[in-house]
Amino acid sequence: MPRIVFVLVPRLHLLDLAGPAQVFSTAADLGHGWRLHYVAEHTEIHTAQGVPVRAELDWPSLGPADLVMVPGWRSPPLTDGPAVTEATAERLREHHRRGGTIASVCSGAYVLGQAGLLDGRRCTTHHALQDDLAKRFRRAEVVRDVLWVEDARVVTSAGIASGIDLALHLIAVRHGPAVAARVARQLVVFARRNGDAAQESVMLRHRSHLSDVVHRVQDLIDERYSQNLRLEDLAAYGGVSTRTLTRSFAEATGLTPLRYQQSLRTERATHLIASGSSVESAARQVGFADARMLRRLRSRLEAAKTA
Structure with a gap:
């Protein structure tokens, strides 16, 4: 039974978290067994929209089949220093070293950059942050104006609602396109959004x-x-x-x-x-x-x- 761990950062955007969480929760409801976990460096996280969110301090034990996702938060993302502690950054690196997949939504890419996971890899983020991301993490190759980018088990997505597209892609990779389509229908979302043709799935590309x-x-x-x-x-x-x-x-x-x-x-x-x-x-x-x-x-x- 695979796990997905959401790493919560103060002032996170609710939709960055809720969209992907709903996708994986719905996949679990359809019989695909995902267990959702929410971890942070504090037990209560105040979101950008004012709704407090509770999180666990202790991470579950993870294997290569598990996912870790970092939702984004209100910009500018790094004006007050690193977004997470070095201990959290090391957890991300260790999961990736062991064969796991790391994903981010919107400005969550900055956490991946802080952990060194963007070095030498293609990535993306919200269109308003692309130039700043490229400036801060010069070893990353920032791909502009696409919904999501995957490179060696590091998956980054654009802003806010694109986290749903990213999550549907991850479901399609794990369980096939039919399951992703069923999840999209359950969520009543437009599962046919077109991004860069090299990054989108066949299902999405030919459903518009x-x-x-x-x-x-x-x-x-x-x-x-x-x-x-x-x-x-x-x-x-x-x-x-x-x-x-x-x-x-x-x-x-x-x-x-x-x-x-x-x-x-x-x-x-x-x-x-x-x-x-x-x-x-x-x-x-x-x-x-x-x-x-x-x-x-x-x-x-x-x-x-x-x-």
Whole structure:
């Protein structure tokens, strides 16, 4: 049962905390077992919006499958010195050294920078803080005007509501795009926000349309992307002919249903490979008969990025 630990800093923004916490809480309600913890250097944290929040002083025991997230707080973030003590910074470094993932929302990136976790890595933050973050942490590569950035198990997001996008991404990585879509629907949030194409998920990138039929079919593909899905069955599920589905899908997403499924498989396989799986193992887990098709699709994707 994985844990997510939220590290609370004085004057934190409520939505920076509440948005991601709701995403993981909803995932737990749907049967994915997340346990949420809130830790701080003081038992009571006063938020920027005036609501006090209670936190624990003692951290739970964490393993590589657990997440740590630092919500942001009211800017300017570091005018009064370091945001956290060296003891907290060392806890973040130690979790990352042991294979864990560290994430931040908005100005929470400053805590990651203080811990040295942004050195040599790509990162982002609120658009109003990007220049200051780059100035303070010169070894970091600040990517501007994107929703979130992931680099070697350090994940940073832009301002305030983008923490929800970040949390949905983390859920999609752990549990697949269908679970992330279910969580988004439970939260009644717009799960189709587009950011930088290199950073967003396949699910988000191809959901910015208004076709109910295509969304319905995408829901099925998201849930069963590792299975062999016949076009005839997808069309029947959507209540249209195969010809109508193919045309509508292309108009809405720019892809055929098969290419959409292949994109989901390739993205999921890439995450598995980054987590230590071999190419052959990742290919089998996402539904490819062997690694040849996966290698071909990944090569095509890399070529498209550099074109």
